[in-house]
Amino acid sequence: MNPGPALIRGSCLQPGVLASIKRPSALRSISSHMPQISMDALNPTFEKVQYAVRGELAIKAEVLRDKLKEPNHGLPFNKVISSNIGNPQQKGLDQPPITFTRQVAALMEWPELANLAPGVFPKDVVERAKELSEEIGSVGAYSHSQGVPFIRKNVAKFIEERDGYPSDPNHIFLTGGASAGVSLLINMLISSPHSGILIPIPQYPLYTASLAQHQGRPIPYYLDEANGWSTSIDSIEEALEKAREDGTVARGLVIINPGNPTGALLDESTQEKLVQLCEKHNLVLLADEVYQNNLHRPESHPFTSFKKIVSKLESPVPLVSFHSISKGVSGECGRRGGYFECTNFPEDVVALLYKMVSVALCPPLSGQIGVDSMIRPPKPGQESYELWKKETDTIHAALASRTQSMSKRLNALPGVSCVDSPGALYLYPQIKLSEKAREAAKAAGKEPDAFYALALLDQTGICVVPGSGFGQKEGEWHYRLTCLCPGVDEYVGKLERFHLQWVEKYGEE
Ligand SMILES: Cc1ncc(COP(=O)(O)O)c(C=O)c1O
Structure with missing residues (x-):
């Protein structure tokens, strides 16, 4: 019987050497009674936990992303758009980090860098890192x-x-x-x-x-x-x-x-x-x-x-x-x-x-x-301030204009209504789904909004989260999409085309 990878790792012998040694009977009896790990022997609360943001849609999006790497992938799109998660710096969303934050972080990781690269870091960044280092010491310590x-x-x-x-x-x-x-x-x-x-x-x-x-x-x-x-x-x-x-x-x-x-x-x-x-x-x-x-x-x-x-x-x-x-x-x-x-x-x-x-x-x-x-961002008059201001203003402006333009275009679609959010990173449009669409969802064993979101992902590569992951009133359907995706025109254009085809196929409510 195999002693299991943990025992091999725990010994200082190579697996091949171990195989040639006759195992002591004590070890044999432990291994023959080794408990099997199975779902019914675990904390039942783990199974009850649900987290739709990284649920079925997100998992499928990862599979599709891998498939896109194949030369003849046969998918009707060339990129997966991660509109499911408020993770601004994720690949594909690519919100640039704030330079000041990263410069301070770099000097905290490796204080020597300030001396090795003189003049590279603004004066206020060097001072900030020095001040923090004096308080914290090494970032490797608790x-x-x-x-x-x-x-x-x-x-x-x-x-x-x-x-x-x-x-x-x-x-x-x-x-x-x-x-x-x-x-x-x-x-x-x-x-x-x-x-x-x-x-x-x-x-x-x-x-x-x-x-x-x-x-x-x-x-x-x-x-x-x-x-x-x-x-x-x-x-x-x-x-x-x-x-x-x-x-x-x-x-x-x-x-x-x-x-x-x-x-x-x-x-x-x-x-x-x-x-x-x-x-x-x-x-x-x-x-x-x-x-x-x-x-x-x-x-x-x-x-x-x-x-x-x-x-x-x-x-x-x-x-x-x-x-x-x-x-x-x-x-x-x-x-x-x-x-x-x-x-x-x-x-x-x-x-x-x-x-x-x-x-x-x-x-x-x-x-x-x-x-x-x-x-504690840089203050006016400090060397980092102008760049910090430019970077943060650009991000705020991009989020505001995307949110406004996306909600306007979503509201123009048949059977869609969307509150023009004044804050956060998301829109949560309501979609009316016809009886025909609901029947098709039932036949596929899906909630109607998940069925819609899966079709959207399959046909356009756009990944959103169905409203059932956040909760909604009985008989209403929504999905959440983030306002973090660059290239709104192309992205919303795809979404619009998909929705119009959907309405053509399943009709309006
Ligand atoms: C409302 C809300 N609270 C908390 C969090 C968790 O954020 P953190 O990354 O700080 O754990 C999120 C993340 O999306 C969120 O949307």
């Missing part, structure tokens, strides 16, 4: 589990300048992306099998996935598409009422602002009502604000943080605010950087969180440094 204290102080200053209210660095946790913080907080709030968290529908599937993993109950409340995907207090009250009837104890309210997948932005008066609702129902407010810097029409649709609202109202509502380097104009998804700030949290709860993050030792240093560059 940091404080909550994140480098100096960087947390800088985050607190950023929050104070943004909101005009104090922020405590000891209540800030640097994280490996916002996801790590969201999962931790959801885990913490699920105190019994009856605990539930209010989540918007449509939602970013991190929330349902984390709830499934930590055995919490999702309490869905619906966003109002007819009113630009606004958040209605009544719909949350209704959801709470229904939860109570089901014996679910609501522990928290998730708000994604600006929204994913909707791109909607909350106005301050709604935010105030939401804080009051949390007070009334004793809820922890989980404010996912990772898109706070993705504003396409900031004059008419500005961003206000929940920290500012809670502080202004002097509300006792416990609030956790999440931010990330993955979005905005930084787009540094792969560095895994973010933070959360706890407001109105008692010290013993903060200490408990600290204990829990200590188990994973520390967030990645590359991500922590990325956070520092995001919240």
Whole structure:
């Protein structure tokens, strides 16, 4: 019997040598009782987790991408367009990284570089890296589990300048992306099998996935598409009422602002009502604000943080605010950087969180440094400022113009309606699907919107995520596409041609 690759790796013998040795009987009996790994012997919550952003469509897109490498691939397109994921620097989307961020990162990785390449790095970059190095030392060492204290102080200053209210660095946790913080907080709030968290529908599937993993109950409340995907207090009250009837104890309210997948932005008066609702129902407010810097029409649709609202109202509502380097104009998804700030949290709860993050030792240093560059960009008058301004303005302008032109063209298609998102990186159009299309989907064993999205991928190479991955009202169909793809004319042109052929084939609803 084969002792298994782990045993071969564990020994200092070559596999060939091992084969010629008669194995001791103890080893033989261990190996004959080696447990088989099988799905029914694993944590059942793993199977319940769903994450559509990297689901069936994304997997098929990868297969097609590989096929395109074959000389006679026979596909009706020459490239796969990844419109499924908000990963700005992904190959094909190619949002350039901010030079300042990368220069600081380069000098942090290899401080010698500043001396080896004199004059290459702007003065403010060299000074910034020196300052960070003095605080951090080597990026190869574990940091404080909550994140480098100096960087947390800088985050607190950023929050104070943004909101005009104090922020405590000891209540800030640097994280490996916002996801790590969201999962931790959801885990913490699920105190019994009856605990539930209010989540918007449509939602970013991190929330349902984390709830499934930590055995919490999702309490869905619906966003109002007819009113630009606004958040209605009544719909949350209704959801709470229904939860109570089901014996679910609501522990928290998730708000994604600006929204994913909707791109909607909350106005301050709604935010105030939401804080009051949390007070009334004793809820922890989980404010996912990772898109706070993705504003396409900031004059008419500005961003206000929940920290500012809670502080202004002097509300006792416990609030956790999440931010990330993955979005905005930084787009540094792969560095895994973010933070959360706890407001109105008692010290013993903060200490408990600290204990829990200590188990994973520390967030990645590359991500922590990325956070520092995001919240401390160059200032006017510094050598890096002009380039930083040009790069960030270009990204903002491209996102705003793509979003506007895509929503306009989608709205002109028969059976399609699309809210012109004022923020984030996505559009979430609704598509009417005829009975004939729904029947064809049923015959193929697919949800109607997944059937539509699969056909779109097969015929054009455009990969989107069906609405069923984010949630939608019964009998409605959507898909999410990102506004990150360059070459909008060619891309939307393909989408339009596909949709018109679809309508010709299946008819309108
Ligand atoms: C609303 C929302 N929250 C959190 C995240 C997670 O981001 P991060 O890369 O910081 O983990 C995303 C990623 O797309 C998101 O859309």
